[in-house]
Structures are given as C-alpha cells and as structure tokens.
Amino acid sequence: MLATLEPDMGLVRAPATRSDAFSRPSLGSTRAYRKDEEIFAEGDDADHFYRVVSGVVRTYKLLSDGRRQIDAFHLPGDIFGAEPHGVHRFTAEAVGDVSLVGYRSRSIEATALDNPALARDVLAATMESLARAQEHMLLLGRKSATEKVATFLLGLAERMTSGGVVDLPMTRIDIADHLGLTIETVSRSLTQLERQGVITLPANRRGVVLKDRAALRRLRA
Amino acid sequence: MLATLEPDMGLVRAPATRSDAFSRPSLGSTRAYRKDEEIFAEGDDADHFYRVVSGVVRTYKLLSDGRRQIDAFHLPGDIFGAEPHGVHRFTAEAVGDVSLVGYRSRSIEATALDNPALARDVLAATMESLARAQEHMLLLGRKSATEKVATFLLGLAERMTSGGVVDLPMTRIDIADHLGLTIETVSRSLTQLERQGVITLPANRRGVVLKDRAALRRLRA
DNA sequence: CGCGAAATTGAGGATACTCAACATCCGTGG
C-alpha cells in the first residue's frame, strides 16, 4: 500500500511504512529545540507540520483546570502537526533535546495537486497516526493500570528498540498523562512488574529492561 | 484549507469541511445494511472505504476477553475505513439501518497521482477523524463519568442537531463502550443530569432533550 | 396483552486516586 515512489535518500532512518518525499531536504528546514521547549501551541496557526529527526516530542491537550492528556509521543521518523483547518488542535513540546524538519503546511493544499507524492506521504502518516490513536483509545477506555503500562512498554520497545533495554526519555508525569493514570499508579505498576520478574528498573529510572516479553504480552491483554 | 474543487452535487448533505469528489456517484456504489449488520471486521482486507449516506455506523476494537472500545460513531457525511496497510484495524457495524457508499481502496494509491482531488478529500477526512480521536482520548483519559456523558451529548447535538432534542440511535451499551464506562454508570449519569434539570429523558429513552446547554457545557469540563 | 430486550436503581466492593512522607537522583557550586 502506498508504495515508495522515490528511494529513501538515507538522510534519516525512517520506518518502513514511511516513504520518502520527506527525505528531500529541499522541502523543509531543520531546527533544534531544547528540553521542554514548545514547538507550537493549541490554537496556533498551523503554518508548518514536522518530522522528527532525533529526540522525542509529546503532543497533548489540556482541560481548563489543567488536566492533561498526551495523545502521542513522536519518535524519529514520525510526522506530526498536519491539520485540516489551519489551526493546531494540540500543543507540541520537546521531551528532551530534539531536532525537527519543518514543512510549510500550505504545501499540503497547494501541492496536493502538483505534488501528489507529498500529499500521499502526508496521508500515509496521518492514517498511521489515526491507527495509533484508535489503539490508544482501546487502552484508555478499557485497560487496567497494569495492562496500560505493559502495553506502553512493549509499544516503546517496538519503536525504539535496541534489544532488551528500553529508554524512557519522558518523566513519570508524561507517562501518566499518556496512559490516563497518576504518577503514583504508574510507579506502583512498574514496581509490581519488577517484583513479578517481568522487568528490571535500573538505578537511574530512565530506562526499563524487559526480562520477559512473553509475560508482558500476556499482561497487555 | 483544502478548499472545495468541485461543487457539492447535493446528493448528500456533507459537513462544510468535506468536499465533493465523494459526491460523484460514478466513483462508488451504494449499499444498504440492516441493524447490527457487519460492514467489515478487524483483520479483513481493506478493499473499500465508505461514506455514510444515512444511519449511524459504529467502529470498534476488541480485547481478547471481549472488552470493547467504540472509537467512533459515524454519521451521514462521514468517511471511515480508509487504511494505510490494506487491512482493516477495527470492525464496523450498522447501529440501525444504514446506507453507505463504498469506494475501492486501491483508488487511494492508484489515483493519488491521477485523481489528486480524491486523495485530498480522503486526507481531509482522515485528518478530521484524527482530530476527533485526539479529542476523544482527552475524554477517555481525563474526564469523569458525568463529564464524559455531557461531552457526548453536546457532541452528538452538534453533529445531528435538530434544535433541542438529540436522537440517541445507539444503546446504552454502545454509549458505555464509547465512553469507557459501564451501562449502569451511563444510566446513572443521565439520571443525575435529568435530576439537575439539565436534560429530559423521553419515555422511550432513545433521545435526550437538552434543556440547558450552558450548564452542559460547564459540566463538560 | 405478554414476553424478551433494554434501561434503571440499589448495595457492596475493587481499582485507582489523593494526600503525605520519604528516598533517590542529578546538577550546581563550594
């Protein structure tokens, strides 16, 4: 589906499903953001959308009283911030130091007709985001705390993997706001998984060693 | 954004943001489905995607033990079922009797290049679904039962509206599985809203009269 | 009019939250 039209130029490692119009440096410009820096805010004009080169980005929405829901963490290769109505519907921030390529949003409309390859790639990326969102709604609406954490760890492992050890670049607060839990519950769930021998938490707490993926998959529900 | 390229032919009332390549009857074929009939199942080949002509469609995912999350209800004008990987990631069923137009999915890829207008419309529809999904994740992860129900009622009212009275074509089970609640909690929340004078529940229970939208908006969080 | 499905209501309980204390980490500066 949506097969690659041009070869990946290898500037950035991209997931297999992502194609390549994004790899043409001429279309976008790279910029660096520091930890916790805002990339855009909910309500801002959506002049640009972005592809992650390195680092992790969180996108979230807030309720008026401050409750926060992080809808996704965006890893290298991911596209985010493309909007249908010219206004960003969520806020995007750098989790750690981040490098992004920005693309002018007008290209989506203006070049939908004369740059179909780009339009197709944005479509593929958007469909991918939607699929992830649907999976995440299942988690938020119907999974227990332990199931949520197990799902989260396995999902991260699949995307960031480097055998066994998963990096956790985000804080417990971020994880909690992504899974619809509190930080205490996230912490307790991780501790519980460790006591069951399914994972190990290194001293610095910014990573997780998956000791028993089969058990994690069972716990994921 | 994504401005209309061809005039709406008026076959079906579509949201303002939806454009019109879908209104060309030549591209798709209409089919009727009866109440609770399956349109496609999770895992099926995604040969087609669909636009709702009349009626309501639910799309959902299941956990192995039967827990269900309805990610969206699709109303007339909505597009659903377009997939990035040729396989449907959720099941779609008719809530009541439904009429749909089906489009061959290969058109997405095959005609992305030679039918950019169609590709652009699918992109717009997909972005719209993603925006709804993000809003719904906020609801699922961070809202209380009453806030969920208030949000749901107002959302339906905006989309189905016919002054004051909102039709509820779906059962309490469907509503519960959409909001991440149980049917008992949905029922109690509705009763509570009624006791507060914010809504009225007609005898047949398949509709809701919104007596005080301002109050509902406050309760929505 | 009667039956089965859907919805409501109630009582009790479990999961996750709140509030709080404590531990650990990490960067800063002496």
Place this chain on the structure above:
DNA sequence: CCACGGATGTTGAGTATCCTCAATTTCGCG
C-alpha cells in the same frame, strides 16, 4: 571531589469513583 538542594520517583494509608452483581421497571414488538 564532595555536599547540598530541588526535582523526580517510590511507598504508604485512607478514600472516592466507578464497577460488579442483582433486582426491578419499562419498552418494543409480536
């Protein structure tokens, strides 16, 4: 290089919200 302090994370006790189980009512349809 070590000590300090703020930020981050863990653990505990008590509680609230929502769930489970169950009984009852109401509705829709033959």
